Amino acid sequence: MQLYSTANHRTRVSFTEAIQDAFPIDRGLYFPSQIPRCDALFIKEMHNQSMAEIATQLAQLWLSDEIPMDSLEKICHEAFNFPVKEVSVSENRYILELFHGPTLAFKDFGARFMAKTLNWISQNNGNSSAQYSKIRILTATSGDTGGAVANAFQGIPDMEVLILFPLDKLSLLQRRQLTTYGYNIKAIGIKGNFDDCQRLVKEALIDKDIKARTKFCSANSINIGRLIPQSFYYFYGYSRLKQLDLPLVYSVPSGNFGNLTAGIMAKRMGLDIEHFIAATNQNDSIPRFLKTGEFKVSKTFETFATAMDVGNPSNFNRLLELFANNTGNFITDLNFEQENMEQNFDQESMEQNIPDSAMSRKMNQLITGIKVEDGEILKTIKEWHDTSEHCLDPHTAVGLQALKVYEKICKKPFLGIVLGTAHPAKFPALFDQELGIKIPIPIALLDLLESEERFKTMDTDFKELKNYLLEEVL
Numbered sequence: 001m002q003l004y005s006t007a008n009h010r011t012r013v014s015f016t017e018a019i020q021d022a023f024p025i026d027r028g029l030y031f032p033s034q035i036p037r038c039d040a041l042f043i044k045e046m047h048n049q050s051m052a053e054i055a056t057q058l059a060q061l062w063l064s065d066e067i068p069m070d071s072l073e074k075i076c077h078e079a080f081n082f083p084v085k086e087v088s089v090s091e092n093r094y095i096l097e098l099f100h101g102p103t104l105a106f107k108d109f110g111a112r113f114m115a116k117t118l119n120w121i122s123q124n125n126g127n128s129s130a131q132y133s134k135i136r137i138l139t140a141t142s143g144d145t146g147g148a149v150a151n152a153f154q155g156i157p158d159m160e161v162l163i164l165f166p167l168d169k170l171s172l173l174q175r176r177q178l179t180t181y182g183y184n185i186k187a188i189g190i191k192g193n194f195d196d197c198q199r200l201v202k203e204a205l206i207d208k209d210i211k212a213r214t215k216f217c218s219a220n221s222i223n224i225g226r227l228i229p230q231s232f233y234y235f236y237g238y239s240r241l242k243q244l245d246l247p248l249v250y251s252v253p254s255g256n257f258g259n260l261t262a263g264i265m266a267k268r269m270g271l272d273i274e275h276f277i278a279a280t281n282q283n284d285s286i287p288r289f290l291k292t293g294e295f296k297v298s299k300t301f302e303t304f305a306t307a308m309d310v311g312n313p314s315n316f317n318r319l320l321e322l323f324a325n326n327t328g329n330f331i332t333d334l335n336f337e338q339e340n341m342e343q344n345f346d347q348e349s350m351e352q353n354i355p356d357s358a359m360s361r362k363m364n365q366l367i368t369g370i371k372v373e374d375g376e377i378l379k380t381i382k383e384w385h386d387t388s389e390h391c392l393d394p395h396t397a398v399g400l401q402a403l404k405v406y407e408k409i410c411k412k413p414f415l416g417i418v419l420g421t422a423h424p425a426k427f428p429a430l431f432d433q434e435l436g437i438k439i440p441i442p443i444a445l446l447d448l449l450e451s452e453e454r455f456k457t458m459d460t461d462f463k464e465l466k467n468y469l470l471e472e473v474l
């Protein structure tokens with residue numbers, strides 16, 4: 001699999017190189033130069049296969065030129081060893097619960113696949129950072145990434161993970177999912193919000209002094225190793241719920257838009273998805289772009305759906321790329337020179353896609369953006385609890401409410417699937433304080449309440465992080 005940079009199409013790397021990197025030197029995002037098509041027979045037969053079996057075949061389509069088939073099978077079976085559940089909401093409306101993995105959020109899909117794949121790479125001499133003693137990962141979390149990554153990488157001796165989290169913005173359980181592992185997992189609480197954490201990670205990744213000592217890779221959804229496996233469950237949902245005569249609409253609770261990008265990649269692979277709903281909380285830069293054709297990064301608002309409190313979604317350029325050329329394929333065979341790139345990367349690249357109204361019109365044919373306010377989140381959780389005794393986490397609630405809004409716009413019959421992104425028990429304070437509902441903490445999380453927490457706290461100023469990295473870590 002070859003990838004190019006969204007900022008410079010002449011940059012070309014392999015998958016095993018890209019997964020060990022954060023982003024290309026020109027600060028674009030890695031993007032596959034070709035999206036493989038899966039054959040119709042595979043799609044027809046999927047309903048007989050497990051999540052891990054479906055994932056194996058898809059992973060082989062993407063990666064078998066770099067990782068042997070049997071290794072991919074092992075990676076997928078180890079990574080996707082937990083159930084995915086379909087819950088019926090009403091006629092032709094379902095929630096696909098993706099949160100039954102070890103950290104109770106859908107981020108387990110990407111993080112576990114990435115960890116198993118990096119482990120394979122480090123054991124099979126594919127490690128392009130061989131000059132460094134270990135593979136190091138630096139990542140920012142808005143809540144669930146950190147926990148999924150910490151869990152997926154815990155105890156792997158030749159990998160070290162540093163996680164930056166917004167100090168006061170995580171639920172107690174989310175924080176404990178980062179801070180109680182120790183050993184190769186280091187947690188740093190930043191006195192700011194998620195965008196501050198994301199900016200600090202970016203500064204560290206491009207800092208010359210740090211780069212002279214090590215190469216970090218990122219475990220955020222900008223990492224291609226997380227993005228690709230996230231397309232797999234769109235196939236699984238289709239295999240279990242698709243009915244012949246109804247067009248399929250996925251409602252995707254979105255923050256950094258990795259999840260939605262992966263869904264559109266699944267469609268480009270040949271999966272028959274009619275439409276996507278980009279469901280956001282009050283942080284609605286992309287729904288606003290879809291409406292107005294103007295992309296404005298705004299400040300981050302705090303909402304009940306904290307993992308989606310993102311003002312500047314990091315996968316936006318990948319979304320644009322998917323629409324800039326409709327197949328997602330960029331096929332040229334240029335002789336390219338990389339030497340001059342370091343000097344040039346600050347210049348406006350001619351190849352960067354421009355988010356204008358022509359682009360937003362194109363995207364509107366496939367994506368409807370819908371913003372859901374905090375009040376509606378509570379109302380949706382409460383209604384669903386009153387009628388079904390089920391609890392809905394605030395992120396999945398955004399997806400379900402957006403689906404209801406879309407119903408009114410769409411008017412024709414369709415099959416609607418909301419991606420269930422987190423288990424409600426991860427947000428006990430919300431249920432307790434705002435809704436007066438007590439939810440039992442699952443056994444998987446109970447241990448965390450007993451374990452000792454270890455983490456550093458830092459300012460939003462890059463200097464402090466830099467000193468810490470140079471003096472205590474590298």
Ligand SMILES: *Cc1c(COP(=O)(O)O)cnc(C)c1O
Nearest residue numbers: 144254255256257258259421422
């Ligand atoms: C990360 C996350 C999201 C948003 O996913 P993106 O890929 O960043 O759009 C939604 N819900 C939950 C629970 C999350 O952890």
